Amino acid sequence: xxxxxxxxxxxxxxxxxxxxxxxxxxxxxxxxxxxxxxxxxxxxxxxxxxxxxxxxxxxxxxxxxxxxxxxxxxxxxxxxxxxxxxxxxxxxxxxxxxxxxxxxxxxxxxxxxxxxxxxxxxxxxxxxxxxxxxxxxxxxxxxxxxxxxxxxxxxxxxxxxxxxxxxxxxxxxxxxxxxxxxxxxxxxxxxxxxxxxxxxxxxxxxxxxxxxxxxxxxxxxxxxxxxxxxxxxxxxxxxxxxxxxxxxxxxxxxxxxxxxxxxxxxxxxxxxxxxxxxxxxxxxxxxxxxxxxxxxxxxxxxxxxxxxxxx
Numbered sequence: 576x577x578x579x580x581x582x583x584x585x586x587x588x589x590x591x592x593x594x595x596x597x598x599x600x601x602x603x604x605x606x607x608x609x610x611x612x613x614x615x616x617x618x619x620x621x622x623x624x625x626x627x628x629x630x631x632x633x634x635x636x637x638x639x640x641x642x643x644x645x646x647x648x649x650x651x652x653x654x655x656x657x658x659x660x661x662x663x664x665x666x667x668x669x670x671x672x673x674x675x676x677x678x679x680x681x682x683x684x685x686x687x688x689x690x691x692x693x694x695x696x697x698x699x700x701x702x703x704x705x706x707x708x709x710x711x712x713x714x715x716x717x718x719x720x721x722x723x724x725x726x727x728x729x730x731x732x733x734x735x736x737x738x739x740x741x742x743x744x745x746x747x748x749x750x751x752x753x754x755x756x757x758x759x760x761x762x763x764x765x766x767x768x769x770x771x772x773x774x775x776x777x778x779x780x781x782x783x784x785x786x787x788x789x790x791x792x793x794x795x796x797x798x799x800x801x802x803x804x805x806x807x808x809x810x811x812x813x814x815x816x817x818x819x820x821x822x823x824x825x826x827x828x829x830x831x832x833x834x835x836x837x838x839x840x841x842x843x844x845x846x847x848x849x850x851x852x853x854x855x856x857x858x859x860x861x862x863x864x865x866x867x868x869x870x871x872x873x874x875x876x877x878x879x880x881x882x883x884x885x886x
Contacts, residue, residue, distance in 0.1 A: 576600045576846055579631040581624075582638030583611060587657060587680070590835020591637055591842075598843065603631070621648040628652045633846050635679075635838065639716070646671040651851070655679050655842050657834065659719055661729040661762030668853040675853045679841045680834035682706075682773075682812060683763050684856045685865050689814035689823040690763050690771050691857035699732075699770040699817040702763055703746055703756050707808035708777040710830055720786075723759055725793030732764040732771055740790025744774050749811050749826040754780070757787055766855045778807050823862055825869065833869055840868045 578595055582588040583604030592602045605615040605624075615624050617640040625648040628634050635655040636645065643666040646654055651673035657680050658664060664677045678684055682704045690700045723739040731737040742758035756774030764771040777783045789795045810833065811826035827833055837856070844859040 576632040576843075577630070578602045578842065579627060579634045580604050581615065581617060581634065581636045582640075585637055585639070586831035587835045587838065588637035590832055591635060591838050594836055594839035595842065598839065600843075617642060617645065621645065624648045625650065633842055635842055637835075637838070639718075643667050643670045646673075646675060649673065653845050655838065655845060657684075657838060659683055659761060661760060661765040664762055665729075665765055671853055674845055674848070674850040676841055676845045676859070677853055677855055678762060678766055679838040679856060681810065681830055681837060682761050683766055684834070684837050684841070685825060686761060686773070686812045686814065687763050687766050687855045687857045688860055688862055688865055689812060689825070690769070691767055691855075692823050692862050693814050693816040693819075693821045694767070694769050694771070695816065695819070697769075698819065699772070701744065701746070701813075701815045701817060702761065702771055702773040703744075703748065703754075703776070703811075703813040703815070704759075704761065704773065705748060705754065705756075705776045705778060705809070705811045706830055707810050707828070708779045708782040710808035721796055724789055724796040726760070728758070728760045729762070730765060732769070738790075740775075740786060743787070746774075746813075746815070748776075748813060749824045755783060755787075757783065757790065767857065778809050825862075825866055827869055836868050837865060840864070 578600050580592055580602050583592050595602050604611040605613050607616045617638055628649045631652055633653040634649045637657050641658050641660055641663040646667050653674040655676045686702050690702050694700050726739055728737045739760050740757045744756045745753055747753050754776045756776045759773055759775035761773035763773055808828050810830050813824040815822045841856050841859055
C-alpha cells in the first residue's frame, strides 16, 4: 500500500514510517519545506494536499496540526488522525467524507480499546493513564498538556462543568503501586459515546504534584514548557469498570515508540476494512492485538490485558 505521512520528522512520525516500511508499504513523507519527499504546508492552503491524497491508500496525520478541513482536502482517501483533542476529533467525525480513524496511538487509541473492552456497553469506566515525565515529547504534546490548565473538559461523561487537573483519584497501577491521578481531558468518552472518565499521572510523583499545582494556579502554565525531563519514559494505561472492577491494563516504556507502532497497525486495519465511516481503534483492533504489536519492541515491557476477576 502507498501511504502519505504528514509529520514524518516528529518523534511519532518517524516510528510510523519505520513500521509501515517494515510491513512492506511505500511511505511518502511531507514537509512544509523541501526537506522531505513532497511539500505540504498544513498551516496554509491545502490545495497541494488535496491534489496528492487521491494517489494514496491512506493519509496519516502525525503533525500535531488540528484542522478539520484537512479531512475535506483528503476526500475519500482513508485518513488516520493521532490527535487527543475531543472537540477536534468530533468535528473531524462530522467533516470526513471517507473512512477516518479518530485518535490513533496510545491515549486515545490503546486507551479506547481497553475502555471499550471492559465497558459492557453501558457501565462507567475509569481510564488511568501514566505518561513518562522523563521522555522528551514534541511541541504538540507539550501544547496539549499546557492547554488543559485552567480549562474545562469537553463534554464530560457526567455532564455539567468539570475543570481539568482539579479532581483526583488514587488507584493502583499495573505494578500494584497506588498513584494519584488527575482528571484530564482525554477524549475516550467522546469517541465511545460512553461514561468514561480519564485521569492522568506522570511517571514521577513530584512531577504529578507539580502538574496539580499548575492546575490550581493557571498563571504557572508557562512552567510546563520549560519543565525538566525528570523521571523515566515508562507509561501505562489501565481501564477499570467501576461496577464489576474488571480491569484491562498495558504498560511499557517509550510513549512515542508505542504510539507509532499502534498507529502503523491501525492504519493497515483501516485500509483493509474498506469502511467509509468514522471509527476508533476499538472498532478495528483487540486488546490482545495491541499487546502483540507492542511486545517485540526493544526495551518495552508489556503487561498483557488482564482477565476479569474469577475467570
